[in-house]
């Protein structure tokens with residue numbers, strides 16, 4: 001059966017979209033509880049496709065995916081264990097910050113007082129407790145992303161799926177949010193699956209990186225990032241950090257070359 005503490009299993013997964021695009025081929029990976037695992041790969045290699053499958057958004061055409069030993073769709077329908085954060089914060093413009101975070105809790109019909117306490121707690125975690133009444137149009141890109149993360153955390157998920165959440169942010173905001181995300185990950189004991197094509201971001205955040213090859217996406221290599229947490233921004237000047245960046249870049253280049261060969 002499954003590996004101990006396994007929370008996600010990609011079992012020789014293939015995905016061919018209608019129209020014939022082969023996005024994933026024989027993608028095989030086991031994710032362990034509590035990991036911060038990044039999917040790193042060139043554009044179009046199937047990172048989002050793989051992540052979306054974990055959330056039950058799209059099914060494998062070969063092999064299968066299981067999440068907490070269940071089919072992803074069952075997990076999403078029956079539990080709040082999985083939350084998804086996209087690159088676009090997707091906030092409702094007519095709802096203020098607090099009400100945006102409360103929305104999924106309202107939809108689940110929970111106790112109003114408890115829901116509000118939860119929303120306030122997660123908004124404090126992301127540093128927005130002084131902006132509860134602000135509307136999305138009054139927020140910067142970084143603040144919108146913080147609301148989106150808070151909304152995902154409000155459900156107390158066991159696993160957070162993040163698809164290039166910081167891709168549209170400026171470098172300083174991106175670094176601040178990376179630090180905050182690591183704090184949250186450690187506080188909440190979650191598993192995080194994170195999609196990026198940024199090598200520095202992958203090395204800074206991850207306990208393990210899954211490097212993917214150019215389309216059709218396969219798992220090209222797995223790199224354990226053996227740098228202790230908590231990680232400060234200064235870790236980027238550490239020679240070991242630079243070595244990991246070089247290593248991941250090499251793997252990325254090799255996996256991208258494969259496209260031209262094959």
Ligand SMILES: Nc1ncnc2c1ncn2[C@@H]1O[C@H](COP(=O)(O)OP(=O)(O)OP(=O)(O)O)[C@@H](O)[C@H]1O
Nearest residue numbers: 017018021023042043044045046047048049050197
């Ligand atoms: N719904 C869809 N229908 C048809 N083809 C799709 C669909 N979604 C993705 N694809 C194709 O599948 C391939 C993989 O896409 P995917 O978005 O998973 O890659 P990615 O690695 O996340 O890319 P990027 O880094 O550019 O976001 C691409 O060629 C894409 O055009």
